[in-house]
Amino acid sequence: EMALAKAKELVSSNPVMVFSKSYCSFCTRVKQLLSQLGANYKVIELDVESDGSEIQSALAEWTAQRTVPNVFIGGNHIGGCDSVMGRHNGGKLVPLLTEAGAL
Amino acid sequence: EMALAKAKELVSSNPVMVFSKSYCSFCTRVKQLLSQLGANYKVIELDVESDGSEIQSALAEWTAQRTVPNVFIGGNHIGGCDSVMGRHNGGKLVPLLTEAGAL
Ligand SMILES: N[C@@H](CCC(=O)N[C@@H](CS)C(=O)NCC(=O)O)C(=O)O
Ligand SMILES: N[C@@H](CCC(=O)N[C@@H](CS)C(=O)NCC(=O)O)C(=O)O
Ligand code: FES
16 A cells, blocks of 8 residues: 555665654654764654654554654664664664665 | 643642653653652643643643643652653652652
């Protein structure tokens, strides 16, 4: 269906893809970290996008994750804020971003 | 107006008052911390309460804080998640809670 195709297209055509909500502090935290690291990333605000709720449902089916932020790096599903912060604290985020061509 | 009166009543009649949204991880963090500390606290989920958006507007006028979580202890405005965590890290939260009769 349209939303799933759109989500997959966004993920495959962006080294870093962040599905977010504009009012959400957990999403802000991830976006701020990526900005601080100088990474190139694409954001879709699901509360602003006209088909945002359809995209959120499609992501839930595809990744088994219904929540935001929902982060992909190099086409791979990373997870939410905790997952991203965990990778960063373990020194694994920068290598991932570099490998994906985002840094 | 009704929502402001309701907000003030909740704050004055509860040692700890947390205005929250059920889907928000920043709110969950504050509620979890208070639970871990064994504190007695009252929560209103503004996304669930029928007059939730009116209460949020009233709180914004009253405290100059439009966001959630919005936390009061002993009738005093504490602030959001960062404020609560900051007090906790500074060892100031438990004394506040004790003083307010929440512990
Ligand atoms: N542990 C998760 C928490 C994710 C979460 O609960 N996100 C909330 C917003 S903070 C959410 O998506 N709620 C449902 C919604 O907004 O549709 C993470 O680290 O990302
Ligand atoms: N730094 C603030 C962040 C507060 C914040 O931005 N909260 C968001 C949700 S995480 C919010 O209230 N957004 C607007 C809304 O939900 O009405 C805190 O520590 O509490
Ligand atoms: S909505 Fe508050 S942290 Fe996501």
